[in-house]
Structure formats: C-alpha cells, structure tokens
Amino acid sequence: MVKKLISRKKFIYSAISGIAGISLIDNTFKSIAIPVPGLRTIGRSGINVTPVCFGAPRTSEESLIRYAIDKGINFIDTGRDYGNGNNERLVGRAVSGRRNNTIIQSKIRLESNELPSDGKGKKGAEEIRQVLQSKLEASLIALGSDYIDILLYHDAVDENLLFHSETMKFFSDSKKAGVIKACGFSAHNDTMNLHARNITEEFYDVIMIPFNHKGSFVHSVTGRYSEWDQVKLISLLEQANAKGIGIIAMKTCSGGKFSPSPDVPPSYSQAVRWVLQKKYICAAAIALVNFEQVDEHLSLLNQQL
Numbered sequence: 439m440v441k442k443l444i445s446r447k448k449f450i451y452s453a454i455s456g457i458a459g460i461s462l463i464d465n466t467f468k469s470i471a472i473p474v475p476g477l478r479t480i481g482r483s484g485i486n487v488t489p490v491c492f493g494a495p496r497t498s499e500e501s502l503i504r505y506a507i508d509k510g511i512n513f514i515d516t517g518r519d520y521g522n523g524n525n526e527r528l529v530g531r532a533v534s535g536r537r538n539n540t541i542i543q544s545k546i547r548l549e550s551n552e553l554p555s556d557g558k559g560k561k562g563a564e565e566i567r568q569v570l571q572s573k574l575e576a577s578l579i580a581l582g583s584d585y586i587d588i589l590l591y592h593d594a595v596d597e598n599l600l601f602h603s604e605t606m607k608f609f610s611d612s613k614k615a616g617v618i619k620a621c622g623f624s625a626h627n628d629t630m631n632l633h634a635r636n637i638t639e640e641f642y643d644v645i646m647i648p649f650n651h652k653g654s655f656v657h658s659v660t661g662r663y664s665e666w667d668q669v670k671l672i673s674l675l676e677q678a679n680a681k682g683i684g685i686i687a688m689k690t691c692s693g694g695k696f697s698p699s700p701d702v703p704p705s706y707s708q709a710v711r712w713v714l715q716k717k718y719i720c721a722a723a724i725a726l727v728n729f730e731q732v733d734e735h736l737s738l739l740n741q742q743l
Contacts, residue, residue, distance in 0.1 A: 481684030503532035517545035526580035545592035627666035652693030679718035
C-alpha cells in the first residue's frame with residue numbers, strides 16, 4: 439500500500455511541475471458541486487458535507503469514528519500535528535473501505551525552525567516548498583489516501599508566510615494536480631487580519647475559526663483563555679461567505695452549554711445548533727470523544743436549522 443502511495447506521489451509532483459493533464463483532474467473534482475439534501479456545500483469548493491464535523495484530534499478510538507460515519511456523519515477533521523501523525527493514521531484506518539463516502543480535512547503548517555532563511559529569497563522559497571510538500575506526502579501516506587479533500591494551513595499566525603507566493607503556489611499547484619480539492623487555513627481570533635486579507639485576495643477556499651455563542655473559550659488542554667469581538671467577527675464571516683469562502687466553526691462547545699429559551703434545558707447540542715443556524719457557517723467541528731457525545735449531536739443532522 440505504501441509503495442503504491444509513494445508511486446502516486448511521484449506522479450503528483452511531476453504533475454505539479456507541469457505534466458499535461460492536470461487540468462482534467464481538477465475539472466473532475468469541480469464537477470461534484472451539486473447540492474445534496476441534508477448536506478451543506480463548503481463555499482465555492484463544491485464539497486458537500488454534513489453540518490456536524492467529527493473533530494478527531496482527541497479520540498484514539500477507531501470504532502468511534504466508524505460509528506459516527508455509520509450514523510451519517512461524513513466530515514472528519516484531523517491534522518499532521520495531532521499525536522505526531524497518529525491521529526491521521528487513526529482516521530485513515532477508520533475510513534478504510536469507505537473513503538469515497540467521507541470528506542477528510544487535514545492540516546499542515548510551517549514551523550520557524552524549518553525555515554532557516556525565514557522565507558526570504560530563492561532559498562527561502564525552496565525551503566517552504568520542500569517542507570509543505572514533505573508534510574503533504576506524509577499526511578497522504580498516514581491517511582492511506584492519494585488525495586485530501588480539504589487541506590488547511592494549520593493555526594496561521596504569520597501573514598507573510600500564509601500569503602507567501604510559494605505557500606500559495608503550493609496550494610494552487612496541489613489543487614491543479616488533484617492532490618487536494620480545496621485549500622484554506624485555520625486561525626484564532628487574535629489574527630482577524632488574516633481573514634480580512636483573504637476576503638480581499640479571495641485565494642483560500644476555506645477558513646476555520648473559533649465561533650460560539652459566548653464569544654470566548656477556555657482551551658480544554660492548555661487552559662488558555664481567548665475572547666473576541668463577536669460583532670467584528672460576524673461581519674468578517676458574512677463578508678467571507680459573500681465571496682464564496684467556506685467557513686468551518688471550531689470551539690463550538692467551548693463556550694459552554696446554551697439554551698435558546700427558558701423552557702429548553704441548556705446543552706452542548708443547543709450550543710452547536712446556535713452556530714449552525716448562522717447561514718454563513720458551513721459546518722461545526724466538534725471534538726467528539728465518546729459514543730454519548732456522538733449520539734447527542736446526531737440529531738442536528740436531520741433538523742431544520
């Protein structure tokens with residue numbers, strides 16, 4: 439299996455270098471932009487997903503992911519950095535035999551210690567290209583797949599790196615070669631400048647950002663507190679949506695339980711429902727760790743939100 443994947447990667451990067459035929463692959467992926475009942479289309483990408491996204495980073499149970507897929511969730515979120523690649527391997531095993539029926543979102547990023555030239559000059563551009571290509575190949579092998587539906591630049595902070603010509607070329611070429619279907623970035627709310635710039639440039643297809651009813655959260659692992667200007671954020675999200683940029687909400691339960699009225703008991707599913715009722719939100723990524731949590735949020739799949 440690995441040998442086949444490596445062979446496929448050689449083809450991929452030959453295609454990125456200019457082999458004829460990559461536009462045909464790209465057009466094949468674009469042909470799936472047909473709305474499906476019960477699913478939401480992620481912006482201009484044409485990718486159809488369940489509004490509930492299974493956030494896989496905090497589970498080590500392959501059976502839990504399979505259970506969620508069997509129950510109707512088709513959208514799985516993971517990343518290269520989670521568990522040193524083990525989370526991607528877990529997701530890869532879980533979707534084995536059903537890859538064509540699932541949408542995988544993964545993430546890679548550039549670390550400062552990987553870029554001795556700090557992205558400057560020809561050497562800096564080459565370092566960016568090599569790091570990103572190496573990490574993409576590692577993700578593909580870990581997932582046991584020759585493509586990733588959505589690839590995000592993970593936890594973007596540095597505007598110069600996110601919008602570096604070589605970073606953008608990497609994502610653009612990977613899409614043309616058919617290795618990924620859509621590109622984007624995840625970022626926290628102290629970097630709203632990144633979203634504002636993407637609204638202007640319209641390069642990245644997808645953004646992933648913390649969003650919940652409270653406008654703040656405490657990270658369950660690090661204990662870090664984060665809050666944001668909810669009015670400003672909603673304005674940016676509405677602008678992004680108008681440009682066809684798909685929006686994936688994270689930290690959707692981190693603001694605590696929510697109740698829309700006194701006669702409805704507060705719950706995490708109601709908190710997620712609050713997020714999904716916003717027309718500019720394509721999906722809510724929820725870190726699911728047990729079967730009870732999966733069951734709690736499954737009701738959102740069939741509700742009129």
